[in-house]
Amino acid sequence: MDLGLSRPTVEEPVPPPEPERHDQRRVPPGEWVRDNLFNSVLNGILTVVFGVIVVYALFRALRFVFVSARWEVVEANLTNLMVGLYPRSALPRVWLALGILAVAAGLGAGAASRRRRTSASRLDALKRSAPALVGLLVILSFTRTPLPALLTAAVLAVAGLSWLGGSRLPERFSRRLPLVYVAAVFAAYLAMTAAGGPGIDRWGGFLLTTSVAVGGIVLSFPLGVLLGLGRRSSFPAVRTFCVGYIEIIRGVPLITLLFIGSVTIGLFLPPGFNRPELVTRGLVVIILFTGAYLAETVRGGLQSVPVGQTEAAKAIGLSPLKTTFLIVLPQALRNVIPTLVGQFISLFKDTSLLAIIGLIELLGIAQAILFQGDFRGQGLQGETLAFAAFLYWVSCYSMSRAAQRLERRLGVGER
Amino acid sequence: MTETRLDADATRVGGTGEAMIVCEGVDKFFGDFQALKGINLQVGTQEVVVVIGPSGSGKSTLIRCINRLEKHDRGRIVVDGVEMSDDVRNISEIRREVGMVFQQFNLFPHMTVLENVTLGPRQVRHWNKRKALELGMQMLERVQIPEQASKYPGQLSGGQQQRVAIARALAMQPKVMLFDEPTSALDPEMIKEVLDAMQELAESGMTMIVVTHEMGFARSVANRVVFMSDGQIVEVGTPEHFFTDPREDRTKLFLSQIL
Ligand SMILES: Nc1ncnc2c1ncn2[C@@H]1O[C@H](COP(=O)(O)OP(=O)(O)O)[C@@H](O)[C@H]1O
Numbered sequence A: 001m002d003l004g005l006s007r008p009t010v011e012e013p014v015p016p017p018e019p020e021r022h023d024q025r026r027v028p029p030g031e032w033v034r035d036n037l038f039n040s041v042l043n044g045i046l047t048v049v050f051g052v053i054v055v056y057a058l059f060r061a062l063r064f065v066f067v068s069a070r071w072e073v074v075e076a077n078l079t080n081l082m083v084g085l086y087p088r089s090a091l092p093r094v095w096l097a098l099g100i101l102a103v104a105a106g107l108g109a110g111a112a113s114r115r116r117r118t119s120a121s122r123l124d125a126l127k128r129s130a131p132a133l134v135g136l137l138v139i140l141s142f143t144r145t146p147l148p149a150l151l152t153a154a155v156l157a158v159a160g161l162s163w164l165g166g167s168r169l170p171e172r173f174s175r176r177l178p179l180v181y182v183a184a185v186f187a188a189y190l191a192m193t194a195a196g197g198p199g200i201d202r203w204g205g206f207l208l209t210t211s212v213a214v215g216g217i218v219l220s221f222p223l224g225v226l227l228g229l230g231r232r233s234s235f236p237a238v239r240t241f242c243v244g245y246i247e248i249i250r251g252v253p254l255i256t257l258l259f260i261g262s263v264t265i266g267l268f269l270p271p272g273f274n275r276p277e278l279v280t281r282g283l284v285v286i287i288l289f290t291g292a293y294l295a296e297t298v299r300g301g302l303q304s305v306p307v308g309q310t311e312a313a314k315a316i317g318l319s320p321l322k323t324t325f326l327i328v329l330p331q332a333l334r335n336v337i338p339t340l341v342g343q344f345i346s347l348f349k350d351t352s353l354l355a356i357i358g359l360i361e362l363l364g365i366a367q368a369i370l371f372q373g374d375f376r377g378q379g380l381q382g383e384t385l386a387f388a389a390f391l392y393w394v395s396c397y398s399m400s401r402a403a404q405r406l407e408r409r410l411g412v413g414e415r
Numbered sequence B: 001m002t003e004t005r006l007d008a009d010a011t012r013v014g015g016t017g018e019a020m021i022v023c024e025g026v027d028k029f030f031g032d033f034q035a036l037k038g039i040n041l042q043v044g045t046q047e048v049v050v051v052i053g054p055s056g057s058g059k060s061t062l063i064r065c066i067n068r069l070e071k072h073d074r075g076r077i078v079v080d081g082v083e084m085s086d087d088v089r090n091i092s093e094i095r096r097e098v099g100m101v102f103q104q105f106n107l108f109p110h111m112t113v114l115e116n117v118t119l120g121p122r123q124v125r126h127w128n129k130r131k132a133l134e135l136g137m138q139m140l141e142r143v144q145i146p147e148q149a150s151k152y153p154g155q156l157s158g159g160q161q162q163r164v165a166i167a168r169a170l171a172m173q174p175k176v177m178l179f180d181e182p183t184s185a186l187d188p189e190m191i192k193e194v195l196d197a198m199q200e201l202a203e204s205g206m207t208m209i210v211v212t213h214e215m216g217f218a219r220s221v222a223n224r225v226v227f228m229s230d231g232q233i234v235e236v237g238t239p240e241h242f243f244t245d246p247r248e249d250r251t252k253l254f255l256s257q258i259l
């Protein structure tokens, strides 16, 4: 571990690694196959066996998707899958919220685009947004009226305009971006619920899944940071509390905590408080659960920051609080971005456990629509589950790609 | 042992004659191990004191006690009339007046050079941004790297990083600067640029305590040289005294090893 004692004396800027070039020499395909797939009898047999398995699996999958699947179950229930039992009269609110989020995302992407002018990095940006665009197209391919496509186009247009605006904003604006994102999330929530909008207990489907995930991420992160800091606090009481909390939560499976939470959270509230909705209880449990895991990651990050950093901060007179939040935490968090994002992706997928305590999020609705009169008992879970799985994958993969970019950007020119 | 330590030189004040730093009977323990044993030292305003001595003799510990990176266990430390106590207000007052430069630079890698330099003025002295930036650029010009202002520390050479570290400390407009082996982590060809910056600083009248093995610097810049061994100040004197006629055997042995 780097304690600042054994740092290399002079740190020259590291030149960017050469792009890897495999197989500069052109190998004829026939030769390549012979050298790599049939270079011994055993390899030949393995190639044939696995080749057959792969081709067969691919064939079955493609046949399912394009021939045998009865996608009308998804088509007929697309709105259900997207928003669950959300009142249809309030759907404009959802589109408004999407528009608000599109503004923030567009501004962010636009501001970031100033740093990348080369065509290679443009291509990179396109590649990065590809999974999300494919996901959007797949969803739209199940619509029965042109309205959703038109509204989607409108949202994308808003994002595009914001992109243009973002690329013209002054540099110092990009530092405020995280603030803009948080503000946009709150504004979107208000658009959904303010002035008589349906509360989160009436949301469902993919909307509920993403909302719980976003809420979970936004709120578990500060909790994790505080617990991680508390674990290293110089106050024994704070330290003991944090260690105890972390170890207890990490010792119990999430599904158990969800059951406990769904039954008991109301019991801990002072009298006079109403028992919160099931969604709120589930969300609270997810936040408390993820916070404990994030805390351990944050602690690892804190330990990776050399003591010399704290000493230098003290030496210029920074208070302990400022030392932590301006010097130590930024470096600690940057060092653990991959792990943090992995935990956020886990959180996203863990929201499917809410189906088990009776919430109708994406997985819940995918199951529930199989009991509709039209589709009951026809063995259509393949279709609905494949669709749900596809949405989970698109979301998680997009998160992972966004994280890679963040990591690269924060790593530039430092250390 | 103690009789040789407490000679007149140890407490005599150089520079303008007013004491900027006073250490009286300072003891420091790490567990059972005593790292500082009854240190008496006064440093005058505008004086440059170079501290030499073998590794582990307590040089770092001594100067780290002066800005409370280490807490001394016994004795008094007074900086510019403020006595070091457990009171956090005292500590932060002293830290505002005392700049420090470390062997490993300890620049903040997630901030640009200019952000490193302006952090103290902005966050501790609460200056507005314009004023802080102006002063920051001034300090970078003083150590002759204004053109690196928007780079990150990781993109600079060791010598440049150490000069940024000096600028960062100076930006707090301290009355005292402490240097803990500022050139020991540098490649030989970069040592001079850092020593030059320090010499310029000394000539401008800054009060300085410098722990270093650069005897050339000690000879040409120091008002007094302090030799430490085993947590004690063994001998104090002018550079001429040290390099021509050291009195103590331990001093002679040490100098014969490094010269
Ligand atoms: N944090 C610490 N904990 C325990 N021992 C320490 C610590 N810091 C320094 N020491 C010990 O105190 C003695 C003096 O250290 P130091 O002041 O760093 O010496 P120098 O700078 O002269 O090489 C050494 O023996 C060292 O091992």
Ligand SMILES: [Mg+2]
Pocket (backbone or CB within 6 Å): B059, B060, B061, B180, B181
């Ligand atoms: Mg030392």
